[in-house]
Amino acid sequence: MAGMGGSPSGGRTGHREAGMSDAPSLMRLELVSQPELLAPVRAMLTSLSERLGFDEVETGHLALAVDEALANVIRHGYDGATDGRIWISARVVDEPTRRLQIEIEDQGRQIDPAMIRPRDLDDVRPGGLGVHLMREVTDSCEFERRTPAGMRLVLEKSIPTSRSPGRRDNKAGTPENGTP
Amino acid sequence: MTSGNEMQIDVDRRDDLVVASPVGEIDLARSPSLRSRLGELLGEKPPRLIIDLSKVPYMDSSGVATLVEALQVSRSKNSTLVLAGMQDRVRSVFEIARLDTVFTIVADTATAIRDGS
Incomplete structure (x- = not known):
């Protein structure tokens, strides 16, 4: 899974995409668009987030956000095809505030970012909740078209200056082995 | 990879109700399996279907x-x-x-059975 071979970002030695930082990546992954890989990616993100100082709640939120992002790529970007490529990179950005930035790129179907909106939650029906969840549990969630193909999503979440173990509410998204 | 997508779902039938207990994380890989099994159970038209989520530590939008x-x-x-x-x-x-x-959400299966939720 490791490596960025074939990623049009090419390790970010070329031009800088809007909103992206110069900070070096802490982690880069290349994976194929198989739902079975969501669980190991969540586990990896959970471990990284914990090491960076996110509390249990925020760690769970990050795992949920990335899970939803990857699921969207698999379902909509690649229409369920299991041989599409997805790249994930994570970096810490210090300015203007310290935050974890996670970039998810694919080579799937492009869509106008303006069309990617959370749906009306009063309309109770299956599906369409992923974007809403991603926006709710992160500080920033920005989609853009990649060149020449696919989409790029940049998720950001502020890294806490100190742990806040007292927060026990809103615990979405921690993998099954993460239960304390 | 094809293994690991089948969701373990324990089923307990009692009188007028069915208790379905999925075990493990529910994500895009496993939700089709859950959907299929719940469809089967609802096809039996049980007066009450209790889904026991106590062994589900994670669930995504799927x-x-x-x-x-x-x-x-x-x-x-x-x-x-x-x-x-x-x-x-x-x-x-x-x-x-x-x-x-x-949804009707109750603390545990025993409460659901006792209260007839």
């Missing part, structure tokens, strides 16, 4: 969508669907999606 669909199917069949034993992390997803007031 799992939530599966349960929303099951709720809609249950209503069409005049079955009562109850979610029981929801862990905090899973409940949080329902709260963020504002679905915690749409």
Whole structure:
């Protein structure tokens, strides 16, 4: 899974995409668009987030956000095809505030970012909740078209200056082995 | 990779109710398996279907969508669907999606059975 071979970002030695930082990546992954890989990616993100100082709640939120992002790529970007490529990179950005930035790129179907909106939650029906969840549990969630193909999503979440173990509410998204 | 997608779902049938207990994380890989099994169970038109989520530590929007669909199917069949034993992390997803007031959610399966929820 490791490596960025074939990623049009090419390790970010070329031009800088809007909103992206110069900070070096802490982690880069290349994976194929198989739902079975969501669980190991969540586990990896959970471990990284914990090491960076996110509390249990925020760690769970990050795992949920990335899970939803990857699921969207698999379902909509690649229409369920299991041989599409997805790249994930994570970096810490210090300015203007310290935050974890996670970039998810694919080579799937492009869509106008303006069309990617959370749906009306009063309309109770299956599906369409992923974007809403991603926006709710992160500080920033920005989609853009990649060149020449696919989409790029940049998720950001502020890294806490100190742990806040007292927060026990809103615990979405921690993998099954993460239960304390 | 094809293994690991089948969701373990324990089923307990009692008088007028069915208790379905999925085990493990529910995500895009496993929600089709859950959807299929719940569809089968609802096809039996049980007066009450209790879904015991006490062994589900994680659920993403695909799992939530599966349960929303099951709720809609249950209503069409005049079955009562109850979610029981929801862990905090899973409940949080329902709260963020504002679905915690749409479903009947009780503390545990025993409560659901006792109260006839």
